[in-house]
Amino acid sequence: MKKIKYLFFCLIAIGLTTNAQEKIHVVSHQGETIVTDPSQGSNSYKRMAKFPEASKPIRSIILNLKFECPDKMRCADWDYVDHIKARQVNDTTVYEIARMLTPYGGFFQKDWGFEWRVDVTDFSLILRDEVEIDYIHTGYEDNKSRGWKVTVDFEIIYGKPVANPLAVHKLYDGNFKYGFKDDPIENHLVPITYKAKSNNGFSKIKIHQTGHGMDANGCGEFCSKYRDILFNGAVIDRQDLWMECGDNPLFPQAGTWIFDRANWCPGYLVQPDEVLLNTEAGKSFTVDINMEPYETENPSANELLSAFVIEYESPNAKNDVTLTDIIQPSTKVTHKRKNPFGGLPVIQVKNNGSNPLKKMNIEYYIEGEKPQKYKWTGDIQFGESAAITLPTEVFSKKEQAKFHVSLSKPNGKTDAFKADNEMVSNYERPDILPDTIVVYYKSNNKPWQNNYSIVNSFGEVAFAKDSIHIKPSTVYQDTIHLKPGNYNFKFNDTEGDGLEFWFKAKDGRGEVKLLDANGKAIKQFGSDFGSHINYNFSVQPDMLYELDNEPSVGVFPARTQGPITLDYFCNTPANVKVLIVDQEDETKVFEAHNYMNFSKGTLTYDLSYLPKNRYYILVYMNDKGVYKNRIRLKE
Template identity: 75%
Template sequence: MNRIHLLVIGLLLNSAISYAQQKTHVISHNEETIVTDPSKGRNSYKRFAVFPDKTKKIRSIILNLKFECPDKMRCADWDYVDHIKARQKNDSTVYEIARMLTPYGGFFQKDWGFEWRVDITDFSQILREDVEIDYIHTGYEDNKTRGWKVTVDFEITYGNPVANPVAIHKIYDGNYKYGYKDDPIENHLKPVTIKTNPETNFSKIKIHQTGHGMDANGCGEFCSKYRDVVFNGTIVDHQDLWKACGDNPLYPQAGTWIFDRANWCPGYLVQPDEVFLNTKGNESFSIDINMEPYETEKPSANELLTAYVIEYGKVNAANDVTLVDIIQPSTRLEHSRKNPIGGLPVIRVKNNGSKPLKKMTIKYFIEGERVQNFKWTGHISFGESAIITLPTEVFSKKESANFHVELLKPNGKKDAFISDNKQQSGYKRPNILPESIIVYYKTNNKPGQNTYSIQDSFGHVFLKKDSLNMKPNTVYQDTIKLKKGNYNFTFNDTKGDGLEFWYKVKDGRGEVKLLDSLGNAIKQFKSDFGSSINYHFSVRTDMPYELDNMPSIAAFPARTNGPFTLDYFSNKPANVKVLIVDQEDEAHVLETHSYANFSRGALSFDLSYLPKKRYYVKVFVDEEEMYKNRIRLKE
């Protein structure tokens, strides 16, 4: 077992912030290649890391998880369950502190990478001194040619905690069978009684739960069931264990990434459920998790569930607000579907004070632009968070800049912990478009699923269309003239499967683009987008608009008996070369096709003579590789 001591302590100074915020980054797994163990179905990567000692006050712990393609193999293919577990030295209790559902990586290229975040502050009692962090990768796929490069980074902020943690109790930890008549899940999810410590003022239950398996009803992965949290005999939380996946910021993926699932999606770091419990010191209480009653003839479903109760002392401050995140503008990959913008900023705040948060001042600005002050009023209870849209548009002519937000005077009082009241995010200027634009929409075979519109930052609609009366596989163009301002183009698909999806070959493939009055592309969208496209842009009379000169290239269908079409659209003619190569040996070229002075069109191919396996189609534009995708020849 390797021993890693990566404790990087430093003062992070923001040039626009007048105070310092002390943070530590503890990295347990640093760009480690993670593969399966097909003989067991799980592979464990245990590493010791040194966390702060028990005398250090911890304000928060954020786990940052980064995935990349490995250096010497390609990204893995399957949506497997991965666990991040922690065990203190000389202790036998193991805690699942995070759960990751891996993406379908078959489309990802060598330069691919993605990052996720989850708040794990509730585990601050055990993330102290020497801790064994175990990254467990499950699954059975080949481990010689595919895997992931993983970094596990604990971002620890020092400071007075919201409330002092008193104790942590593991109450459930298992892969529980679900739907079995002779062994119902409630035989295992039995009520637990806990006696609180004298200093306990409130408690919290924290739950990681995902549904897996596939019976005749799709349970437990593809069926929606509810769960109740019962505290002292009363239901205090009721929710459906279901998550929509068509708006996943990590898209497109190679597999069935758009299909909604039981509380998870492929390429998703689970955000645990949390419920506050009204507990007092030196009292006993009961806590129970109940699943929706369910039986089936041939069960195979499982509920993968861990749950903890954390006891806390009194809240340390009456007025304490935290700026949790800047959602817009932002360059974080998890917010990529909402950015870049030139409109209204959006932030997430959390009330960590014992008094309800009813008012505060929010200061925000892009560096070099005018500072805005917003007098916010509302109601946020202790421990709750809220998303706030700020009322004034932000825009800068700079291609990139820093965007700053600061929260001031919660409830008109001094904030008890000012170090988490400020953040900055990356601002990237939205595309500049001309006053006259053309919405180019080529329907697929199911046009009735789509609607699209253009509106400004304040909801004024300038174009709104549905496709109920549109014909399949037909091009429609709408010309619209806009004044100077910031706008959002939205394109929605009610089935969540975009304008193409490899699994639904019969639905065909459509396209949507924005063109200028000369027919040049100013924005080309991926057709495999899931639920929606949200594209923010600015119309400026004092700035030239920009063309989207990157060729749009797409092969469809990706799973075929042999025939497929390659759609190509570019503003500029070029020498285009298409190669068909073996997926496992890309040096083995099976077909080469060259097209001189080519700019737009559909190219047809038929690989039905080849063995039934996977291939890559590669496209080179003026000798530069611009596209690579997988084609699977099915039986």
């Protein structure tokens, strides 16, 4: 029997004005070490948490999930499915409220951490009073030397709901076989009929679905199939269950993180699919999920699916807009591919009013500067979200500042709930670059996959290079002169595997860096970046630029029969030390190399004499660790 622990919530008051939001945090798992149970393939961590009483109105609930490396272990290796489930203390029904796909953590350092968010407001009827929150970690890897440090934090904002919830119905919940001729998945995903509550205004279907298993066609993990949602016998939604992983904000990872998958990626908190249902008060309705017809010999695919129908009263307001996120500028790790940022800000809003959102006022500014005002027009239906690009650039000479956004007058009317109309993000000034830069590009063996450009905030192209005349394993240096302004450097890889990837050693390794007119590095990029490099910078004549004096180190291939190559580049000569050590015990040093007054070059090693194993290669600059990566030898 696992020990049941009671965790209490803390109250955080946000401001004292009439527009303030009262917020609390309920933390069910606080920095707990999570490991597998190889004997079962699943390990349960049940904790009791105290949520608000049923009489307290809840506006929203956001689940914040934080992963770190454990204090006394290294980060775990594999992309396993984890479930977060909730059960009210006096109920036997268990609800999957969130699903996590763990990252490949093989070379994450001790100070690594990442945090994801998902909206779980639809489960507000369940998250009341005493609730058992079960974090279930699946998998079979070693549980003595690796794991995760996990925090599960429910961020609850009090206030009038968008619509009053009436009931949560579990539609499907299971690991359904897919591709079996004698037992098709539709034998299990059968239509289910409910009778709507007498005060029902609308309903919502909410789905967590990921594909797993590996048959001859790559199904279910590596094949794209569509899914239909039927309401009263008619298809109201069709979606391809497929996700591109090369632009994952958590990158690089140790395993096959770039490979596109069936509705998930390694290192990803599932954002559930939601479809509104036009249910009528007191009348019966039928909901059904159908998968694309599929049969194969020797099937092994599974669709891991949980689906719920949530009934609501009619929306509480006709005109109600919510500012749900500031994407640029932001310091959130989930937005790090798009930041730091100077340029046209991007926000995300949601229409929570029953009337379509046709217009509103937006005010935005960096703290201490003149507010900008924008009269937005468009069309956002009830329950839908949209990203909005604001028309005026934001830039501050301050390295850090607060960025403010506020919404008002949805459809020209008073907002029914003003407390979620304002938000503040952290602005970090983009790098300052000189007006003359050099794009240094060393192609890998497949240069036709690459192109790059420099574009200002308003879409004007300052420089662009396609792949037509690029040769394999060749260095190109393009000198570009820029006017003052804010810019984006975009380097694309159409295959989504960057300029190097351990699984594709035959593709070779390339490099990208930005240099000044003297050949010094001002920005260096890792080669294992997936789909693209997205780098924002600013050219300001009255501001000095700084050099990127951190060394750039790359080792290739990461999976080898013996030979490896280490590329090193640094603006400053230093004493460089390279160590080859055992992965499980870094005190076991197999090779040590010292290079005095070294700044750049290519170093080669042959490890073929060592036994099959996994090793780390460590690089030190003046005795400071600057690089650590894993080598798979003879695997």
